[in-house]
Amino acid sequence: MREIELKIPNLGEAEDTEIIEISVKKGDKLFKNDPIIVLESEKAAMEVPSDFDGKIKDIKVKEGDSVREGTVFAIIEVEEIEDPKLQEEEFKTSSNESSNESSKIVDEVQRIEKTSIDFSGINAGPAVRKIARELEIDLKKIIGSGKNKMITKDDLKNFIHSNSNLQKINYADLKSLEVFGDYEIQNQSKVSKAGAKNLTQSWQSIPHVSHFEEADITKIEKQRKDLNEISAFKITPLAYIIKAISLALKEFPLMNSSLVGDGKLMIKKYINIGVAVNTDQGLVVPVIKDVNSLKLGKIAEAITEISIKARDKKLMKDDIAGSTFTVSSLGGIGGSGFTPIINPPEVGIIGVSRAKNISTFLDKQLIQKTVLPFSLSYDHRVINGVDAGEFMYFIKSTIEKGL
Numbered sequence: 137m138r139e140i141e142l143k144i145p146n147l148g149e150a151e152d153t154e155i156i157e158i159s160v161k162k163g164d165k166l167f168k169n170d171p172i173i174v175l176e177s178e179k180a181a182m183e184v185p186s187d188f189d190g191k192i193k194d195i196k197v198k199e200g201d202s203v204r205e206g207t208v209f210a211i212i213e214v215e216e217i218e219d220p221k222l223q224e225e226e227f228k229t230s231s232n233e234s235s236n237e238s239s240k241i242v243d244e245v246q247r248i249e250k251t252s253i254d255f256s257g258i259n260a261g262p263a264v265r266k267i268a269r270e271l272e273i274d275l276k277k278i279i280g281s282g283k284n285k286m287i288t289k290d291d292l293k294n295f296i297h298s299n300s301n302l303q304k305i306n307y308a309d310l311k312s313l314e315v316f317g318d319y320e321i322q323n324q325s326k327v328s329k330a331g332a333k334n335l336t337q338s339w340q341s342i343p344h345v346s347h348f349e350e351a352d353i354t355k356i357e358k359q360r361k362d363l364n365e366i367s368a369f370k371i372t373p374l375a376y377i378i379k380a381i382s383l384a385l386k387e388f389p390l391m392n393s394s395l396v397g398d399g400k401l402m403i404k405k406y407i408n409i410g411v412a413v414n415t416d417q418g419l420v421v422p423v424i425k426d427v428n429s430l431k432l433g434k435i436a437e438a439i440t441e442i443s444i445k446a447r448d449k450k451l452m453k454d455d456i457a458g459s460t461f462t463v464s465s466l467g468g469i470g471g472s473g474f475t476p477i478i479n480p481p482e483v484g485i486i487g488v489s490r491a492k493n494i495s496t497f498l499d500k501q502l503i504q505k506t507v508l509p510f511s512l513s514y515d516h517r518v519i520n521g522v523d524a525g526e527f528m529y530f531i532k533s534t535i536e537k538g539l
């Protein structure tokens with residue numbers, strides 16, 4: 137094995153440059169042209185690639201260091217070449233290649249800077265800029281996660297990945313908005329970011345239709361109050377609606393399905409209901425498993441347990457997996473109806489709104505009753521309007537009969 141010092145190449149006009157990223161660590165194996173460090177001058181950022189296949193023996197610099205042409209930034213271990221002539225030749229080639237490579241870098245950066253898409257003010261390395269230019273990606277739409285908000289390859293990959301699944305990501309144009317006044321950029325939590333991605337994908341790829349219904353809960357409200365006197369867990373209207381949904385899913389198996397291929401439906405024989413829970417980190421959807429086997433009290437207990445776990449960030453992978461249908465309740469907050477977004481690969485979701493007391497006539501008598509509004513959003517590729525109407529009517533009448 138031979139050890140070679142890697143030096144900062146000729147950087148064109150740039151004199152002092154700062155190391156803004158070290159892309160490798162001691163012991164990493166790398167191939168020729170793999171990036172080792174990223175430098176930033178006043179004009180641009182540039183990657184310095186390896187001229188050899190080998191293993192990083194040592195790194196002589198750290199992020200934030202200022203370097204000049206010739207500074208040794210790393211030591212690489214490469215395979216020994218037996219034939220001295222070849223060795224000499226290889227050295228010549230590599231040093232030529234090295235300066236060729238540096239001038240290539242400078243040329244590339246300059247070419248990139250000259251072309252038409254305006255990347256001014258963007259903090260990104262040449263590789264990222266090159267890909268962005270080739271794919272016509274507006275880097276201004278990406279908020280970098282690197283040092284000084286530098287757009288890393290991963291940021292670009294994530295952006296491309298999200299775009300490949302979606303027709304279009306609609307981000308506001310930061311540049312055109314910032315002229316209107318002071319602002320701050322906040323980072324969404326990982327949970328919110330993941331949720332946003334799933335919701336966008338669902339909304340863009342599933343033809344949603346919403347269906348609205350109301351159930352008279354006067355009878356169950358009385359029962360609920362009585363039960364709450366003795367129950368260890370608070371029983372909310374949500375427990376009733378989850379129970380009624382589980383019975384309806386058994387009756388209407390299409391609602392408990394997933395579209396798994398062209399014209400292929402997977403009808404699930406188990407009923408697991410996901411419950412949207414609002415937490416500090418964003419919306420999470422823990423799952424109540426095998427709901428049909430649970431009595432009302434057990435469902436209330438499960439709702440309490442999963443919401444506590446969700447808010448205490450104690451949910452495990454298994455707690456949020458395997459739902460066959462989802463319920464999102466804003467009943468404790470308010471609203472008379474909303475259109476929830478389907479949680480793929482499911483085909484339906486029910487949104488529960490706030491119950492209200494109304495006055496109405498029954499046999500010419502003015503009476504008071506409590507009605508609970510709820511809505512279903514369904515995947516119209518799988519469910520048609522009649523299926524939805526019957527499913528919702530089943531839930532309504534189940535609740536009205538009392539559970």
Ligand code: CAO
Pocket residue numbers: 370371372373374375411412413414415419439443464465466467468469476488489490491492508
């Ligand atoms: N109508 C009237 N009152 C209702 C109601 C309804 N539909 N649903 C709940 N309530 C009442 C409850 O009875 C409770 O009353 P008390 O405080 O007097 O006991 C109060 O509202 C609060 O209920 P809750 O929210 O604690 O319990 P829940 O079982 O209704 O809901 C949970 C639990 C975890 C689903 C809920 O707390 C939550 O996080 N909801 C947010 C869901 C969400 O954000 N969805 C997103 C919508 S689209 O993005």
